[in-house]
Structure formats: C-alpha cells, structure tokens
Amino acid sequence: MQSLSIISVNIWQILISFANLAILTWIIRKFLFKPVKKVLDSRRESIDSAYARADEAEKEAEENRRNYAAAMAAAKQTADQMISEAARDAERRGGEIENEARERAQEIRRQAEEDALLEKKKAEEDMKREIADVSALLTGKLLEREVTPEDHRGLIDSFLQELDG
Numbered sequence: 001m002q003s004l005s006i007i008s009v010n011i012w013q014i015l016i017s018f019a020n021l022a023i024l025t026w027i028i029r030k031f032l033f034k035p036v037k038k039v040l041d042s043r044r045e046s047i048d049s050a051y052a053r054a055d056e057a058e059k060e061a062e063e064n065r066r067n068y069a070a071a072m073a074a075a076k077q078t079a080d081q082m083i084s085e086a087a088r089d090a091e092r093r094g095g096e097i098e099n100e101a102r103e104r105a106q107e108i109r110r111q112a113e114e115d116a117l118l119e120k121k122k123a124e125e126d127m128k129r130e131i132a133d134v135s136a137l138l139t140g141k142l143l144e145r146e147v148t149p150e151d152h153r154g155l156i157d158s159f160l161q162e163l164d165g
Contacts, residue, residue: 134159 138159 130163134162137162 138155
C-alpha cells in the first residue's frame with residue numbers, strides 16, 4: 001500500500017484560498033457586479049419605457065383609427081344627406097319647371113283663343129259692314145227702278161260678282 005503522504009491537507013492554505021476567494025468576490029461585486037447591474041437595470045428601464053411608449057402609440061393609433069372611422073361614417077352620412085337633398089331639390093325644381101311650362105302653354109293657348117276670337121269678331125264686323133254696304137247698294141238700285149225677275153237675277157249676279165272681286 002502506498003502511503004497517503006502525497007495528499008496532505010494544509011489548513012493555512014485553505015484559509016488563504018478562502019480569503020482570496022472572498023476578496024475576489026468582494027472586488028468583482030464592487031467593481032463589476034454593481035456597474036453591470038446598474039447598466040442592466042438602465043437597459044431594462046429603457047426597454048420598459050420603449051414598450052410603454054409603443055403601447056401608448058398603439059392605443060393612440062387605435063383611438064385615431066376609431067376617430068377616423070367615425071369621421072368617415074359621419075362624412076358618408078353627410079354625403080348621403082346632401083345627395084338626397086339635391087335629389088329632392090332637383091325633383092322639386094323639375095316639378096316647378098313642369099308647372100311653369102304647363103302654365104305658359106295654357107297662357108299661350110288662352111292668348112291664341114283670344115286672338116282667334118278677336119279675328120272672328122273682326123271678320124264678322126267686316127262681313128256685316130260688307131253686307132250693309134251691299135244692301136245699301138242693292139237697295140239703292142232697287143229704288144231706282146222696278147225689279148223684274150230678270151232684273152232680280154241680274155242684281156243677284158252683280159252682287160255675287162262684287163263679293164268675289
């Protein structure tokens with residue numbers, strides 16, 4: 001059997017190693033761990049604020065989308081209302097134009113009837129005057145002499161010739 005003298009335990013060396021480990025841990029903690037933790041915390045805060053801003057921007061975008069949708073709906077409703085008002089106005093104006101045209105046609109017709117009636121009265125008056133003139137002539141000729149049937153026919157013929165000519 002071999003001896004275990006190669007393996008020996010030195011308590012002082014173990015204590016110095018533990019002291020070294022404690023000092024290294026303290027130095028690493030003091031100079032590395034706290035600054036790295038501070039950088040990581042700072043980075044975490046900036047990422048959290050970026051997420052918060054992104055959430056806020058998303059909420060604002062959603063609100064803007066809803067406002068836009070509401071504005072578009074209102075604009076569509078306003079446009080529909082304007083179109084229906086324009087159609088009603090056009091229909092009303094068309095009715096007015098139709099009524100005006102009907103009234104104008106009636107006025108033209110009435111005026112034409114009045115003109116025709118005046119022309120008829122004028123023609124009747126002209127005929128009465130002609131008949132009166134012819135009667136006066138005929139009476140004058142009759143008074144000049146006594147009329148025989150041949151004279152009567154001659155008077156009528158001459159009367160008709162005067163009417164034609």
